[in-house]
Amino acid sequence: MKRYIDEKTVSSLARGAMYLGSGGGGDVKLMELMAKRIIKENGPIPLISPFRFPDEEWVIPVAVMGSPTIFSERLPSGNELKKVVETIEKEKNIAASAITGIEIGGMNAISPVIAAALTNLPLLDADGMGRAFPELQMTTYHGFGMKASPAVISNRPDKTYLLSSDENTEIEKQARKLVTDLGGWAAIACYPMQGWQMREAGILQTYTLTIRLGEALSADAMDAHDVMEKMQKVFQKSIYGKPVKLIEGKIVDLQRNIIEGMLKGSLVVEGSGSYIGEYLSVFFHNEYLWIKKNDTTLATVPDLICVLDEETGYPLSVEELENHVKVWVIAIPGPFLLQTTKMLDVVGPMQFGIAENFIPIEERLKLNGNEG
Numbered sequence: 001m002k003r004y005i006d007e008k009t010v011s012s013l014a015r016g017a018m019y020l021g022s023g024g025g026g027d028v029k030l031m032e033l034m035a036k037r038i039i040k041e042n043g044p045i046p047l048i049s050p051f052r053f054p055d056e057e058w059v060i061p062v063a064v065m066g067s068p069t070i071f072s073e074r075l076p077s078g079n080e081l082k083k084v085v086e087t088i089e090k091e092k093n094i095a096a097s098a099i100t101g102i103e104i105g106g107m108n109a110i111s112p113v114i115a116a117a118l119t120n121l122p123l124l125d126a127d128g129m130g131r132a133f134p135e136l137q138m139t140t141y142h143g144f145g146m147k148a149s150p151a152v153i154s155n156r157p158d159k160t161y162l163l164s165s166d167e168n169t170e171i172e173k174q175a176r177k178l179v180t181d182l183g184g185w186a187a188i189a190c191y192p193m194q195g196w197q198m199r200e201a202g203i204l205q206t207y208t209l210t211i212r213l214g215e216a217l218s219a220d221a222m223d224a225h226d227v228m229e230k231m232q233k234v235f236q237k238s239i240y241g242k243p244v245k246l247i248e249g250k251i252v253d254l255q256r257n258i259i260e261g262m263l264k265g266s267l268v269v270e271g272s273g274s275y276i277g278e279y280l281s282v283f284f285h286n287e288y289l290w291i292k293k294n295d296t297t298l299a300t301v302p303d304l305i306c307v308l309d310e311e312t313g314y315p316l317s318v319e320e321l322e323n324h325v326k327v328w329v330i331a332i333p334g335p336f337l338l339q340t341t342k343m344l345d346v347v348g349p350m351q352f353g354i355a356e357n358f359i360p361i362e363e364r365l366k367l368n369g370n371e372g
Contacts, residue, residue, distance in 0.1 A: 003208075004044035005113055005123060007036045012214030013207065017109035019217075019231070019332075020210060022304045023318045024287035025106015025132030026064075034078055035110050038117045045113060046122035048098060050204045055196040057097035059124050060085050061141070062115045063108040065153070065175060066185030076187065079157040081115035084189035087152040087160045092192055100124040100198070102139060102191070104206040105132030105287075111187070126202035128191065130240075130335040131304050133347055134262060134286040136172040141191040143343045144201035151175060151190035155182050163190075180261075203335050209238050217313070224248070224328040227313030231332075241333025244361055246291060246298055247271050247280045248310060248328045254321055262286050263318050267307075269329055280329055282307065284318045289352050291329065296368060299331040299361045300349040302338040306330050331361045 005013070014032040017025070039045065053059065062081055089096055099116040102108060104127040116123040128139030136148060148171040151163040163174045171190065179186045193201070216230040228245060236242045249271040256265035264285050271278035280298070283290040288305035291298040299305055307316045310326035337343060339360060349356045359367070 003047045005039070005047050006044040007039055009211055010035045010039065010110065010113060012211045012218065013109055013113070014214065015217055016210035016212070016214030017104060017106055019213060019306060019315050020104050020109070020130070020304065021106035021132045021315065021317065022287040023284055023307065023316070024134065025103065025108065027317075028107050028110060031107045031110035031114070034076075035113045035117070038078055038114055042117045042120070045116045047125055047207055048122045050124055050126045050195070050199055050202060053098060053124060053195040053198065055194060057195050058094045058192060059098040059100050059195065059198055060088055060096045060189050061100045061102045061128060061191045062112050062187065062189045063102040064111050064185060065136075065188050066179045076155065077157060078114045078118055080154045080187035081111060082118040083154050083157050083160055084152040084187050085115055085119055087154075087162070088150060088189045088192050091150045091152070091162060094192070096121060096192075098122050098124040100202070101127035101207070102136070102141075103127055103129040103132050104203075104210055105129065108132070109207075109210060123207065124198065125207045126198060126204045127206045128202060130203040130206055130338055131302070132287055136175060136188075136190065137168040138347050138351075139191070140203055140337055140343060141193070141201050142168045143340075143346045146191050146193050146197060146201050148172075148190040150192070151188060153178055153182070153186045153188050155186040203239070203337055205239070209234070209240070222313045224308045224310045224313045227308060228328065228330065235332060239335045240304075241360075241362060243330050243332045244365065246329045246331060247275045247278060248273055249275055249278070249280075249326070251321065251323050251325050251327060254323050256318065256321065265318070267321055269327060272326075282329060283354075285352050286318065288318070290349065290354050290356070291331065297356055298364055298368070300354060300356055300358055301352060302334045302343065302347045302358070303361045304332040304334055306332065333361050
């Protein structure tokens with residue numbers, strides 16, 4: 001049965017995407033409102049399975065790059081996303097049959113929905129990160145050999161910029177500089193590929209999962225305990241693993257600095273309840289990347305780390321952190337595709353300057369004598 005993304009579904013998608021942001025990915029609220037308005041005007045969008053997408057048909061991934069703060073101050077019309085898709089079609093002399101995502105965590109879970117609605121194309125149920133990461137090459141598309149080029153950037157519907165290189169890391173550098181020159185944000189389309197390539201290189205059916213997570217968390221009155229319980233039920237029947245609670249307590253130290261345009265720092269949580277006397281450190285670089293207890297590593301990227309507000313169960317981004325807030329720190333085992341050797345060379349701990357080999361959270365808990 002074909003599924004459609006309507007205004008109600010967008011709300012569920014936005015809610016679920018906050019938890020997959022792992023502390024980053026930007027604020028979903030403005031994107032959610034834009035998507036609802038455009039869907040109201042243009043109608044619901046078909047969400048199609050990658051397993052039913054023809055081998056030779058083309059799909060174009062899209063996203064918004066840059067500062068979420070500047071984005072919220074200089075709102076787009078949405079037509080920037082339409083324009084970058086059309087420009088790639090013209091450049092490659094192709095006709096796209098679907099739009100898909102680059103990252104499913106945070107606001108960029110919604111940008112492909114807007115692009116699909118404005119181009120009258122379906123949305124393909126996949127993305128290239130399974131969460132949020134800070135750079136364009138930090139995708140399974142890159143890890144499994146797809147070319148980001150040609151890439152197209154725009155933050156005005158009447159103007160586009162074409163980027164071309166055989167090296168995906170060079171596309172990231174060019175795009176990052178151009179976004180800065182354009183005032184801090186821009187729509188981007190890149191990694192154009194055919195159906196058979198998407199099935200090899202994408203993380204499949206992440207939109208279905210994210211919507212299902214958002215639907216499970218739709219109750220108004222919830223706390224961290226309720227949210228954790230519902231998350232465990234959703235994730236244990238997915239390509240992700242079952243979330244694990246690592247501590248509950250209070251943020252007692254927060255270090256946060258902007259370095260080379262990235263938000264870097266750490267927080268320390270002092271345990272309470274059954275965790276009294278324990279201290280946990282969480283390190284971040286736009287997203288939460290690394291958890292340590294004393295000198296022992298408990299979790300690292302690419303597994304997902306979330307800091308939940310104890311009272312609401314809401315996932316706190318690195319920008320929202322404050323001292324003395326009561327939180328739960330949890331880890332979610334990432335999709336297996338992110339744990340492959342190819343992807344650890346792209347998004348493993350060492351790619352973020354963390355001198356640790358990646359060990360899945362489930363294995364780390366066993367090594368540390370804690371089954372979670």
